[in-house]
Amino acid sequence: MKWDWNAVSDFMPHFWDGLLVTLQILVLGSLVSFALGLVWALLMRVPSRFVTWPVGVVTEFVRNTPLLVQLFFLFYVLPEWNITFSALTTGVVAIGLHYSTYTMQVYRAGIEGVPVGQWEAATALNLPLKRTWTAVILPQAIRRVVPALGNYVISMLKDTPLLMAITVLEMLGEARLFSQQNFQFTEPLTVIGVAFIVISYLASLALRALERRLAH
């Protein structure tokens, strides 16, 4: 086994570029998934099966099919319908949509966890439906699901390399490009492998700290 530190130092500038793109995808993708997931969770509570049934089927479908094929779908099919985004935007939309089907379950559990007395109090105070949701239910529901949402951010981090398949140059994309140009595969791939382990370990420590804070 040969390890070449020069290759590592040559790769580092590309690594930082890739890391920046990875973090961009992560932040934007998380925001999309948090927002869309909340929309799905609220739609699933509409008391009409003409709403819940289609939303349930679509989200179940998205959750049970591979993100990679969904990426290909958006990347190749949308241009055929004359909708063109950059590869990065397509990737963020796809990853956000995919994870929104997970976060919707998290929100659902959070909303169901709000004690029924809160609903009754809101009814007794004659709060309009919108105020009940925005001032009573959601603040309590979202507070208790923050740790669970954080877990999905960490698993989203581990799915960001998939965007390489639609030409986005995030960490793995940069590593592959570098290896193909220099015929050195070991160093760049190991560097980003270690980077993923370190980032997700630090993120899980931060999440545990946050969880302790929210518990009080």
Added chain:
Amino acid sequence: MTSGLWELVLQGVWVTIQLLVFSSLLAAGVSFVVGIARTHHLWIVRFLAGVYTEVFRGTSALVMIFWVFFVLPPAFGWQLVPMWAGTLALGLTYGAYGSEIVRGALGAVDPSQKEGGIALSFTPWQRMRLIMLPQAVPEMIPPFSNLLIELLKGTALVSIMGMGDLAFSGNLVRLALQESAEIYTYILLIYFVIAFLLTRVMRGLEKKLKAGVGKTPPKRKAAAPEPAGIGGVR
């Protein structure tokens, strides 16, 4: 689509199913070995199993696949057949997730069961095999079922390495027809059907195993798996 192209898709389905079976067997083996090792009485065994879990859970499955395909061959002189390389990468990664499920289920068995085993002077191995596992395994089935779906979705990653699985056959058909909406819709539907069948099988298995220890499975709400997908087990 012509029948020749459908044949391509069917070959892809076959490769995906083979990969799914092999890597889920490896992942199940790894899960039980590492998960049981994390309840071992020696701290060094627990520590090593913990390191394994953190490392393989911390890195991305796709990075792992790249590593097995490109770094293992020159570094150790192994050149694995793509099928085995894919199986190795997926099995080790998803096995790390599975080991957390095994550890959690073993921890959830009533401690008095273990104490009863000690009082009856069972050996540790007998205790595990005859007392702990029969009660813990049925509890593992629902999270394992979710993990199996994640693994099915993970098998699509090998198409990036040029292995002819279902996702790869979709790309070939797209290139042949210069048209993508139809084929990718079919590919997504096929994955969905496989996932649906897997959940049914796992549900049946849970019912059978629970009946074996005298329990009935809890009533499920309509189509609501635990929000413990791949990241929820931490």
